[in-house]
Amino acid sequence: MKFLLNTIAMGLTVASIFSTPLTQAEMVESMSFSDHVTQENKMSSKNSVTNPQAASISQLDTNWKNVPTQFIRAGDVNFAYREYGQQNGGTPVIFLNHLAAVLDNWDPRIIDGIAAKHHVVVFDNRGVGASTGKPAQSIEQMADDAIAFIQAKGFKQVDLFGFSMGGMISQEIVLKQPNLVRKMILSGTGPAGGTGISTVGRISNWDLVRGLATGQDPKVYLFFTRTENGKSAAKQFIQRINERTENRDKEITISAYRAQLKALKKWGSKKPSDLSVIQQPVLVANGDHDRMVPTVNTYDLAKRLPNSSLVIYPDAGHGGIFQFNEDFVKQSLTFLAK
Numbered sequence: 001m002k003f004l005l006n007t008i009a010m011g012l013t014v015a016s017i018f019s020t021p022l023t024q025a026e027m028v029e030s031m032s033f034s035d036h037v038t039q040e041n042k043m044s045s046k047n048s049v050t051n052p053q054a055a056s057i058s059q060l061d062t063n064w065k066n067v068p069t070q071f072i073r074a075g076d077v078n079f080a081y082r083e084y085g086q087q088n089g090g091t092p093v094i095f096l097n098h099l100a101a102v103l104d105n106w107d108p109r110i111i112d113g114i115a116a117k118h119h120v121v122v123f124d125n126r127g128v129g130a131s132t133g134k135p136a137q138s139i140e141q142m143a144d145d146a147i148a149f150i151q152a153k154g155f156k157q158v159d160l161f162g163f164s165m166g167g168m169i170s171q172e173i174v175l176k177q178p179n180l181v182r183k184m185i186l187s188g189t190g191p192a193g194g195t196g197i198s199t200v201g202r203i204s205n206w207d208l209v210r211g212l213a214t215g216q217d218p219k220v221y222l223f224f225t226r227t228e229n230g231k232s233a234a235k236q237f238i239q240r241i242n243e244r245t246e247n248r249d250k251e252i253t254i255s256a257y258r259a260q261l262k263a264l265k266k267w268g269s270k271k272p273s274d275l276s277v278i279q280q281p282v283l284v285a286n287g288d289h290d291r292m293v294p295t296v297n298t299y300d301l302a303k304r305l306p307n308s309s310l311v312i313y314p315d316a317g318h319g320g321i322f323q324f325n326e327d328f329v330k331q332s333l334t335f336l337a338k
Contacts, residue, residue: 064108064112065243066244079123080130082121082123085115085117085118088118089119091158091159092118093120094121094159095111095120095121095161095166096161096169099261102252104248110325125146127256138267139172142169147177157180157182158181159181159185160173163187164188164189165263167189168189171186171189174278174280182280183283184282185283185332188321190293190297191272191304195300198267204218222319223318223322225287229323230317233322237319276306278305278307281338282309283308284301285328286312286316286321288315293318298312311328311331313328
């Protein structure tokens with residue numbers, strides 16, 4: 001029922017996503033998006049607030065199903081985040097998420113796979129999920145907010161793992177603060193001004209309607225091909241992202257979703273940046289049939305980054321790394337270990 005209401009709410013934005021706010025949509029938003037964060041997680045005056053669950057789960061027993069959600073304040077925003085794998089030491093890996101995503105949209109196999117060898121940190125950006133504040137309306141502001149979060153955590157240098165919109169944010173971060181970044185993994189993404197990026201909203205909204213009409217999660221259409229392999233991978237992925245049943249994140253709100261679509265439209269219409277100045281090693285990945293951020297952008301991105309490696313998965317879409325999660329985790333661990 002919750003999924004149905006959320007899909008209806010987002011479907012209502014299709015015709016007016018770049019126009020003035022809809023009164024009806026705002027009404028649906030207030031009814032449909034319940035707060036799954038317990039009262040014990042409310043902010044105090046301290047900079048960092050830890051969920052009491054964190055003390056009861058040892059690091060060795062922690063995984064994506066049970067890792068506690070914590071909060072940290074940076075400026076005027078209380079950022080929700082999950083963190084584990086600290087016992088591995090080394091450079092923390094910061095995960096930056098896709099359009100309309102919250103913490104629980106990450107594939108547990110990817111997060112757990114990286115956390116087996118690395119210290120991982122996954123967070124909701126401003127106004128997304130359980131994080132407070134007004135949602136950012138540009139990729140550049142999202143990057144500034146991510147930098148503020150990283151600095152609030154006290155990290156001097158990080159690795160970035162950016163998927164889709166998160167890969168665009170990652171590019172802005174490394175351009176703004178090159179010394180903050182050691183390595184990057186970019187998947188299902190492209191450069192500013194890339195082919196089809198300014199029209200991601202059309203595809204997303206169409207597949208939201210398809211999801212509503214068929215009773216399926218829109219990511220089944222957005223992230224995977226409609227071949228038998230793609231359909232099977234989609235089904236397994238949806239099952240995995242629902243494995244966590246307790247203390248789940250808040251759902252994306254209509255206002256946050258609309259702000260992200262505006263940011264993507266501006267990013268897709270932006271003059272291309274000079275990516276040759278990025279000297280960090282970058283692993284670039286995608287499926288060979290990405291409908292959301294066309295795969296041609298992946299090839300272009302890898303070509304323009306002077307120190308990049310490229311992985312393209314066959315018969316796979318935007319979520320190719322989820323379809324081939326075992327191989328992708330191996331590729332990522334090898335890359336980060338170099």
